[in-house]
Structures are given as structure tokens and as C-alpha cells.
Amino acid sequence: MSDSLYTQLLDVTCGAFLLAAVIVLWRRELAAIVRVFALQGVALAALAVLLGAHEERWDLIGVGIGIGALRAGALPYLVRRALAALTEDRQGYATGGTETRETQPLVNVAASLLTAALLTLLAYAVSRPLTDLEPTPATRALPVGLAVVLIGFFVLVTRRRALAQVVGFLLLDNGITATAFLATSGVPLIVELGVSFDVLLAVLVLQILTTRMREAFGTTDIDDLRELHD
Amino acid sequence: MVPAALATASGVGGAGALAGLLLPCRLRVPVVGVLTAGVGAGGGTAGVAALEGSRWAAALPGLVPLAGAHVAVDALAGVFMAVAGAVVVAVAVYGIGYAAGDGPHGLGSRTAQAVLPLFALTLVLVPVAASVSTFLVLWELMALGSLLLVLAEHRERASVWQAGVWYAVMTHLGLMLLLAGFALFAAQAGGETFAALRAGAQGVSPALRGLVFVLVAAAFASKAGTVPLHAWLPRAHPEAPSPVSALMSAAMVNLGVYGLVRTGLDLLGGGPAWWWLGVMAVGGVSAVYGILQAAMAADLKRLLAYSTSENMGLVIVGVGASGLFAAYGDRPLAALALAAALLHVVNHAAFKALLFCAAGSVLRATGLRDLDRLGGLRSRMPATAGLFALAALGAVALPPGNGFISEWLLLQSLIHGFQVPGVAVAVVLPLSVALIALSAGIAAAVFVKALGVGFFSRPRSEQAATAGEAPAPMLAGMGLLAVLCAALALVPGLLGDGLDRAVGAAGLPGSGALTGGGLRVRLADVSASLSPLWVVAALTVALALAAGLPRLCARRRRRAGARLWDCGGGAPTPRMAYTATSFAEPLQRVFDDVLAPEQDVNVTPVRESAYLVERVRFQRRVPDRIEHRLYEPVLRALAGTGQAVRRLAGGSVHLYLGYGFAGLVVLLLALTVGW
Numbered sequence: 001m002s003d004s005l006y007t008q009l010l011d012v013t014c015g016a017f018l019l020a021a022v023i024v025l026w027r028r029e030l031a032a033i034v035r036v037f038a039l040q041g042v043a044l045a046a047l048a049v050l051l052g053a054h055e056e057r058w059d060l061i062g063v064g065i066g067i068g069a070l071r072a073g074a075l076p077y078l079v080r081r082a083l084a085a086l087t088e089d090r091q092g093y094a095t096g097g098t099e100t101r102e103t104q105p106l107v108n109v110a111a112s113l114l115t116a117a118l119l120t121l122l123a124y125a126v127s128r129p130l131t132d133l134e135p136t137p138a139t140r141a142l143p144v145g146l147a148v149v150l151i152g153f154f155v156l157v158t159r160r161r162a163l164a165q166v167v168g169f170l171l172l173d174n175g176i177t178a179t180a181f182l183a184t185s186g187v188p189l190i191v192e193l194g195v196s197f198d199v200l201l202a203v204l205v206l207q208i209l210t211t212r213m214r215e216a217f218g219t220t221d222i223d224d225l226r227e228l229h230d
Numbered sequence: 231m232v233p234a235a236l237a238t239a240s241g242v243g244g245a246g247a248l249a250g251l252l253l254p255c256r257l258r259v260p261v262v263g264v265l266t267a268g269v270g271a272g273g274g275t276a277g278v279a280a281l282e283g284s285r286w287a288a289a290l291p292g293l294v295p296l297a298g299a300h301v302a303v304d305a306l307a308g309v310f311m312a313v314a315g316a317v318v319v320a321v322a323v324y325g326i327g328y329a330a331g332d333g334p335h336g337l338g339s340r341t342a343q344a345v346l347p348l349f350a351l352t353l354v355l356v357p358v359a360a361s362v363s364t365f366l367v368l369w370e371l372m373a374l375g376s377l378l379l380v381l382a383e384h385r386e387r388a389s390v391w392q393a394g395v396w397y398a399v400m401t402h403l404g405l406m407l408l409l410a411g412f413a414l415f416a417a418q419a420g421g422e423t424f425a426a427l428r429a430g431a432q433g434v435s436p437a438l439r440g441l442v443f444v445l446v447a448a449a450f451a452s453k454a455g456t457v458p459l460h461a462w463l464p465r466a467h468p469e470a471p472s473p474v475s476a477l478m479s480a481a482m483v484n485l486g487v488y489g490l491v492r493t494g495l496d497l498l499g500g501g502p503a504w505w506w507l508g509v510m511a512v513g514g515v516s517a518v519y520g521i522l523q524a525a526m527a528a529d530l531k532r533l534l535a536y537s538t539s540e541n542m543g544l545v546i547v548g549v550g551a552s553g554l555f556a557a558y559g560d561r562p563l564a565a566l567a568l569a570a571a572l573l574h575v576v577n578h579a580a581f582k583a584l585l586f587c588a589a590g591s592v593l594r595a596t597g598l599r600d601l602d603r604l605g606g607l608r609s610r611m612p613a614t615a616g617l618f619a620l621a622a623l624g625a626v627a628l629p630p631g632n633g634f635i636s637e638w639l640l641l642q643s644l645i646h647g648f649q650v651p652g653v654a655v656a657v658v659l660p661l662s663v664a665l666i667a668l669s670a671g672i673a674a675a676v677f678v679k680a681l682g683v684g685f686f687s688r689p690r691s692e693q694a695a696t697a698g699e700a701p702a703p704m705l706a707g708m709g710l711l712a713v714l715c716a717a718l719a720l721v722p723g724l725l726g727d728g729l730d731r732a733v734g735a736a737g738l739p740g741s742g743a744l745t746g747g748g749l750r751v752r753l754a755d756v757s758a759s760l761s762p763l764w765v766v767a768a769l770t771v772a773l774a775l776a777a778g779l780p781r782l783c784a785r786r787r788r789r790a791g792a793r794l795w796d797c798g799g800g801a802p803t804p805r806m807a808y809t810a811t812s813f814a815e816p817l818q819r820v821f822d823d824v825l826a827p828e829q830d831v832n833v834t835p836v837r838e839s840a841y842l843v844e845r846v847r848f849q850r851r852v853p854d855r856i857e858h859r860l861y862e863p864v865l866r867a868l869a870g871t872g873q874a875v876r877r878l879a880g881g882s883v884h885l886y887l888g889y890g891f892a893g894l895v896v897l898l899l900a901l902t903v904g905w
Contacts, residue, residue, distance in 0.1 A: 008793045106884060122895065125902040153894065222883045 006054050007137040009142065013050060014144040017043040017178060018120070021151045021171055025112045028102045030163055034079050037167050042051055042073030048181055060186045067177070070196050070208050075170060075203055082207040083163060086214055106158040116151050123147035130183070142182045148175030160218040162210045166203065232276045232303050239272025239354055244349025255334045258343050261327035263703075266347045267319045273354025274315020280308025281728030282761040294363055300423050302360035302490075305731035306496070309572050311487045313579045314353040314481040318712060324352065324707025325473035325699065331594055335385060335771060338469040342382040345476075346506060349375030353481045357488055360410045361423040369408070369485075373401045376482060379474040380466050393465035400462040404449040407596065411445030413759065415497075416440065427497045439498060443505050446493045451509075453487030454542040455535075457516035458856050464523070467535035472590020475531060479538045480583035484575050487545050489566070494553060495736045503654055506553035506604075510658060513546030514665040517720055519824075521672045525679070525817050526852040527600045527827060530589045532580065532678055540669055541633075545571045548640050551647065554658070556738060558650045571727045574636035576725065577718055580631060581624030584711040588618035591700035591708070592684070595711040596693040601680065601810035606689035610697045613707040615685045615709045622677040624715050627670045630766040632719035632883050638760065639664060658766040672817070679813045688804040718764050818852065827852045861896040 020040035022115065027033050052060030087100055092125030124148035131139050152171030159165055177195065180187050214220050246265030253261055280303045291298035293625045303311070325337065325346070332338035337346075352372035359365035377398050384390040416422040419430025419436055431439070452459035463483075490509070494501065520539030527533040548571025555564035591614045592607060593599055608615040623631035644666070647659050689695035697894075699705075717724075796802060820826060830848035877887075 060489075122898055122902065150895070153887075153891050154807045157884060157891045160884075 001009075001053060006050070009050055010047070010137050010141060010206050013047045014141040014178075015183060016040075018144045018147060019045065019176075020114065021148045021175075022116050024155060024167060024171060025116055025151065026109060028105075028109070030083055030100050030102065030161065031080070033102075033164065033167055034076050034083065037079075037170060038072045038076035040171070040174055041073075041076070042068060043078070044068075044071055044178055047178060051181060051185060053183060057186060059189055063187065063189055063192050066196065070200065071170075071174065074200065078203050078207055079163060079166060082210050083165075085157055085211050086163075086220065102161050102164050105160060105164075112154070112158065115154060119150040119154060120147040123150055123204050136185075138182045138185055142179065145175050145177075145179030148172075148178060151175070158225055160221045161221055162206070162213060166210070168208045169206075170199070170203070231279045232284055233288070235272045235276035235279065235300075235340055236303075236355070239269045239276070239351060242268035242272060243351030245351075247344045250342075250347065251340060253508050255338065258340070259338055260326050262343045262346060262867045263322050263329070263883065264830065266322035266325070266350050269350045269354065270315045270318025270320075270322060271348055272315070273311050273351075274319060274455060276303065276900055277308045277310070277312030277315055277356075277800040278728075280305055281312060281731060283731060287429045287792075288334035293369060295398065296885040297361065297363040297422060298362035299364045299367075301358045301364065302424065303358055304735040305493065305728065306488075306733075308728070309576065309732045310357040311486055313353055313484060313576055316358075317477065317480045317579055317583045317711075318350045319355060319471045320710040320714070321476045321583060321587065322346075322707070323475070323684075323710065324590075324704050326706070327703030327705075328471065328473050328594060330701070330703075332471075334580060337379075337381045337473065339382060342379055342471075342529050345375050345378045348475075349477065350380055352786050353477065353485070356485050357492075360425070362416050362427070363422060366405070366409065366412065368407060368735035372482065372485070373405065374771035375468075376466075376474070376478055377401070380470040380478075382471050383469070384475065387469065393462075393469040396463040397466040399666055400452060400459065401810075404452040404459075405453075407445050407449035410448065411442050414445070415442045418442075420457065424492075424497060428499070430454065431498050436502070439501060440505065443498060444508075444862045447490055447505075447509065450486040450493070451487035451512055451546070452453075452486070452545065453489070454483050455516075455539045456512050456543055456546055457519045457539065458860050460516065460520070460539045461719045461854070461857050462537055464527075464532050464535045464854070467538065467586075468529055472531070472586055472593060473508055475535075476586035476590070479535065479586055480579040483538060483542055484579060487542065487571070487575055490546070490549055491736050493740070495556070495568070496551070499737060500553060500556045501559045502632065503554055504653070506550045506557060506656055507658060508550075509553065510547050510550030511661060513543045513550055514549075514662055514685030516540065517547065517669040518665050518672075521669045521676060522817075522821055522824060523852075524676045525672055525814050528590065528601050530601055530604070530680060530684060531586070531599050534585050534589060535600070537585075537673070537676065538578075538582055540673065541574065541582070541625075542653060544637065544640065544666060544669065545578070547571075547666065548574065548643070551640075551644055551662070552657075552738070555643075555647060555650060558646075558652055558655065559740055560650050563647055564641055564731045565730075567640070568736060569645075570636055570639035570643055572729055573639060573722065573725065574633070574731055577624060577632045577636045580711060580714045580718055581621040581631075584617060584621035584708060584715060585625065587704070587708045587711065588621065589706055592697070592788075594700060594704075595697040596691075598691065598693055599611045601683050603691040603693075604684045604689070604694045605639055605687045605804065607697055610689075610695075611685075611699050614700055614708070615707055617712050618685060619681055620715055622711050624719065626677045627673045628674065630719055630769055632715050632722070634761065635652045635719070635762055636724050637666065651903065663697060670722075675814075675817060683808060683810045685815055687807040689806045690807070690809070708854060722762060824855070825852050826855050 017040055020036050020043060023036045024040075027036065028136070045064050048064030048067055050063050050064075052058065052062075052064055083100060107115065120143070124143040127143045127146055130142060133139070135142050149172055152168050152175050155163055155168030155171055159168060173195075177187075177192075210220055242265050246262050246269065249265060250258060273375055283302055283305070285302075287300075287302035289298060289300050293299035321739045329337040329343070334340075337343070342832040349372065352368055356365070356368045356372055359368050377394060380397055381390060381394045384394070412422075415427060415431075415434070418434040421427065421430060434442075448459065454463075455463035467479055470478065494505065494509075517540050520536045520541075520543055524533045524536035524540065527536055548567050552564045552568035552571065555561070555567060589599070591611065592604065595611060595614075596604065596607075598604055624633045625631070628632040640661060644663050645660050647655060672859045689697075700708075794802065819826060828851050830847075830849040832849075833844040834847070835842055836842040836844045878889075
């Protein structure tokens, strides 16, 4: 693979990765958000495989395939199942699908997109010194990972539905993984394995919590939990 | 000799802690008591050896992580080690008898008995530390040990808990100041061993030196219990078991003075006059304020605690005067003032340990600390009463008590300081002399009150009337302290050379300010000398003459027993006698503006008529005014801030997440802009 092709492919994957995060902010339908998240998982896996192929490290390609299986397959599947559990007993009430839509985020969609642009700018500004240390194509793409971290955190702060928040958390984690790959050109298998299991467990627990919340309060709006403090 | 003694003390201390943890209740108290006394003996021996001129320094790299432990013994450390060691020996013997009465609770409990030898060990070892990290570790261990011991009787009284909280908060605030000051000092001087600090101190800018001194001096003054950082002392000392009070008051607070001398005079190498004027002001105010509060106190141990505050104030006046004279270049006088301060530390330790132990015997026998309900103990507890009287004689600073000699030396140094030029000196010295004289005068009233109301007259409660003498170990411990008091009163000259070396180690060498030929205290540079033994002899002869001459001259024998004339008002009852409160009432009137007592008269009329009174309730309290004015606003402000901050935690998950997000973004922005 020639260097210019590698650079172009890397930029395309990183662009898709960032774009997916922005689309998560844009869409309101939870099912669509989960689909976009799965696409982002594919982009992340592609990123890892690309890095592995460029450096001819087969373990990195293995890590990339594992990431793809987890983030484009297992995690979206789990979230989608939680979503289905929320919708299936709701048919009788005809609530207009409030549980499956992010109807009223704390910051509206237009403002969210503007904020995402600002956060991306911030990420570029912050990582400039890091890029200056060793300007390779991979480190030049480093701000993308950081931007996704910030956007994921933003989703976590502004979205009301528990499942949207789960996706926000997963975006954050995707961003961290991408930053790690781009900054160190490859994370050891054992580290990535540990992180992946952590994320998997967290999502399993959050899935159960969401279902329980729904059973106990009839809604998954996190803001309705404010009476729980001391 | 010094390392061997210190190693023995450490080993015995560890064994004592193990014994306290493992042994069954009955064996625990005597074994721990003996081992604790061993700790004291080891530390005391090392201290005495250091006073005789032996020095020792070592680095133990493996003992404390990262920095390693540095230890060094010089004569200045020797004074405090010897004092702590002697007090620990006597109090440990006393504690055997005291804790045996507690059974498995209070001081006899497993925790207290395991901590006691360790606390004794830290008391002895703190002066040995020769680097900042070693010092702070030992200092904190000492604070924690004393805190656990203060809490020993928390099952019996709720007030113990409160006292413990006050003590814990104040001692840790002190530690924070100390940490900040020493960290700044070590960073500026380029090393954390005391040798490096000493070498690097002159290179530090004057403003930073001043800041270091203010931070560190505030921390040490708080440990010494001086106003206005004294609030923990009158709480913790009364609520601790009496042997612990004795250890804290006679050995632990001294280490505040040690720290001040070590840092101010030795490590920082002295400083400008304003440091020492501040120190003298703090000392003078605490001397007078402490003894005034002691005069108002009706609780015997609270009275003694405030008296500790007073005596530490006097010592700190001496230290401040020493620094002041050194700042103006008069080194012989500086050495004399410091020697007087150190001697007062020694004297105060001896009589205050004895006073607390005697108060402990009274508490043990009657269950009372309230002087208003004691009385008549002289006939029931003659030995304790005699020992208390001996110690009180030391505390009132009149001949032939041991406190007299150090206060006389202090006054000598201050009076001769008039020859030092400078406006500040000319203003401050007469004031300090007046303050010392005033505090000595009130101290006389305080201890007349404590002795007269507590031990003489008639018992004012059932418990006081049925009290019994203390058991043998307690009397033995007090006897040791009494011997020390008497020795200090009669032959203080024996300490002369040791004190001279200690003053030399504090950075004022070669003055030979205080030479003692055993029987005399002679001041080399100031033409003054005093022979305590002759003073005592003269006093004894005078007393004998005063008592004997009338008998010799009288024609017929006096009738010894007769009914008192009762003015026709019926036989005198205990309620007619002076109580502690009534005895202090005139003093309270004189110092009304300073003390600001609170009065409360509550008249309840009979229901049928407003003119007929059913009950009148009168209450008067003398609260600690400084505490009232200084601490309560701070506490209120803290509580208010806490309540206000609660509003930030509204319970919304989004809000909490938002804090994190905003924090991250602000941090990143700061990084970007600041790069």
C-alpha cells in the first residue's frame, strides 16, 4: 500500500468516524442513533485494521477485527434489544413513541451541531502540540479522536433518554480508543481486551438498569430521577 | 550511649504496644505500665546523655519510604527528651494504679493500652528527628496517639467526643500549616534534612523566611496551647484520662516550644525583630488570658489546662525575648532568656504532671472534677493533698517553689534587656515584665483557690465526704514527680551546664550564661545570683521562728479545741464555706471587661399573681471570650458555606455530568490558551 493511498484511506475512515458522532447528535430516533453508532464501530475497526496493515502487524489487525465484532456487532445488538424491550409493552398505550425518541434534548439539535463544531475546533487546538511532536498522518488525525470524546461527553450531558446516554457513553469510549490507536500506533491486544470487556459489562449493566427504571418509573427520562438525592 | 538508649526505648515501646494488644485484661495494665516506664527511662537516659554533651546523628534510609529517616540528638533535643522521659516514667507508674480501677474500659481498654507506649515513644522521639519528613511523621503519630487516648473514655461521657473532634481538627490544621511552612522552606533551601535547611536558610529571601516563620510558628503555638489557638486545650485535657492529661500537658505541649526554638532560632538562624515581637505578644496575651480563665474555672482539670496555657505563654515570652535580643545583637542576654524559658519548660513539666496526677487521684476517689462540690479532702486523702500542695507551690512562682526560679531568671533577662537599644524593646520589655508579674499574681490566687476550696474546708458533697486515699502505684508515681519538683526547687544549678549546652545548640553558643555550682544559680554576664537552697533554708527558719516564738513567749498553753463562734447564727454548714465560684468572684469583678461574664436571671411568678414569686433562677457563666468572638463566626461561616454548596448538588444527573463536562472543557481551553 503506497503512502498516499494510506493517508487518504486514513483520512476517509477518520472523517466517517467523526461524521458518525455528529449524526448521533442530529438524529432523534433512538433506533437510527444505534444504527449510526454501529457504523462508527465499523469505521473504528477499519481504522485499526488500516494501521495494522500499514505497519504490517498482524496482531493489530486481529485487534481491529475484535473491535469491529464488539462495537459494530455486540454492543449495537444489546442496545437494540433494550430498545425493543422498551417498545413491545407500549403498544396498547399509544404514547406516540416518546420512549423511543429523543423528543426534547436539553440543548436543541441546531445548537448541538454548532457546539459539536466548536468542540472539534477545541480538540484541534488542544492537540496541536501533540501533533507537532511527530507529524505523521496518524498523529495528524489525532484531533478526531479527541473531538469524538468531547462530543460523546456532550451527548451524555444533554440527552434525556437513558439509552441515548448509553450511546453517548459508548461514543466517549470509541473516541478514547481511537485516540489511543492514533497516538501510539497500535494498542497491545491485552490492553484492548481489558477495555473491551469493561465496556461490554458496563453496557450489560446499563441495559438491565434501563429496563428496571422503565418498570419502576414508567419512563427512562433521567431527569425524573432528581428526587433520589439525599 | 544515646543510640543504645533510643533503640531500647523503641524496642520496649513496640513490645508495650504488642502487650497492650495481646495480653488479657488483668495482666495488661501492669505489663504495659512497666514497659511504658521503660520507654521513658530509655528516652530520659538518652536525653540526659545529650545534656552532658554527647551528640549523635544517623541516617536510616530504609525506615521511611522515599526520603529515609534522619535522626540527630543534640543538647536542645536532650532537654525535651529528658523532660518527656522523666514525665513518662512517673506517669506510667501512676497509670498502673489509675487504669487498674478502670477495668476493661477507659484507659484500661485494649486500644488505649496499646496506644499508650507508642504515644510515650513518640513524645521521646519527636526531638530526635533531623529531617522534615521524619519530623512530620513522628509529629503526626504523636497527634494521632494522643487523640486516641483522649477518646479513651468516650463511653462514659458525651463531652469526650466533642473534645476529641475539636482536638483532631485543630491539631490537623496545625499539621497543615506545618506542612506548608516546611515544604516552602525545604523547596527554597534546597534540601529537607535539618542540616540542609540550616545551610540554605541564609540564601532564602527575607519575605519568604518571614512567611515560613509565620506558618510554622502558628502551628507550633497551637500545639503549645497559646491564645488564640488554645481552644482545643481546655477541652481535651479535662476529658482525657488523668495520666494522659499529665503526659499531654507536661510533655506534649512542650514540643510546640521545641519546634519554635528549633525552627526559629536554629534552622532559620534567627530573624528580624518583628518575628519575635509577635511571638512575645502571643506569649504575653496567653499568659494573662490563660491564668484569668483558670481563675474563673470551677472544673479542677480545666483550671489546670488553662494554667498550662499560661505557663506555655511565659515560656514563649522567654523564647521571643531571646530572639529579640539576638536580633539586636545582644547574644549573652538572648542566651539567658532562652535558658530561662527552657528551665521553665522543665519546671512546668514537673509540677503540672504532679498536679494533673493529683487531680486524677481526686477524680478517681470522688468521681468529681467540680471544685464547688469537693472540699475536705485533706483529712480523707492526706498524701494526695500534700503532693498537690507541693506542686501548687511550684505553680504559684513564689519561693521556695520550683516555678519561682525560672520566672525569676526570665524577669532578670527582661529587666537587663533595658540596656538593649531600640524603641520596640523599650516599649515591649516593661509591658512583658508587667504581664509576667500580673500572671504570677493571679496564679497565686488560682492555686490558693484550687488547694483551699478543693482540699480544705468541709466536704460539700457525699462523694467528697467518703473519698479514700489513692492506691500505692498512683502514690509512687506522684512521689517520683514530687522528688523531681523538690530537686528542681532546691538544686536547679545542677541543670546549669546542660541548659548552657542546649542554648548553644539552639544557635547562641559559647555564652556560658548560666553556670551552676550545684547549689547556686549564677548569671555570668549579669551580676546576679541566687541560691535556692539558702532561700529555702531562710524561709524554713523564718517559718519556724514565726511558729515557735509565740509558743516560747506565751505564758500559758493555748487552748487547741473550742467551739467556733457562730455569731449566733447556728452551726456553720458546708454551704457557708467559700466555693470556687465565690472565691473567684472578686477577680471576676475586677476583670469584668476582659472576661465578659453572661448573667441570666429567670423569675417565675406564681400563676395566680404576678407579684408573688414562685421561683428565681440565677445562672452565670464565664465563657471563653476569645473562642466566642474568634471561632464561632468562623464555624458559622463554614456551616453557611456548606449549606450554600449543597444547592449545587440538586440531584439531577445531567447537572452532575455537566459539571464534569464543563470542567474538562475549561481545562482544555486553559491548556490551549496557556500554551
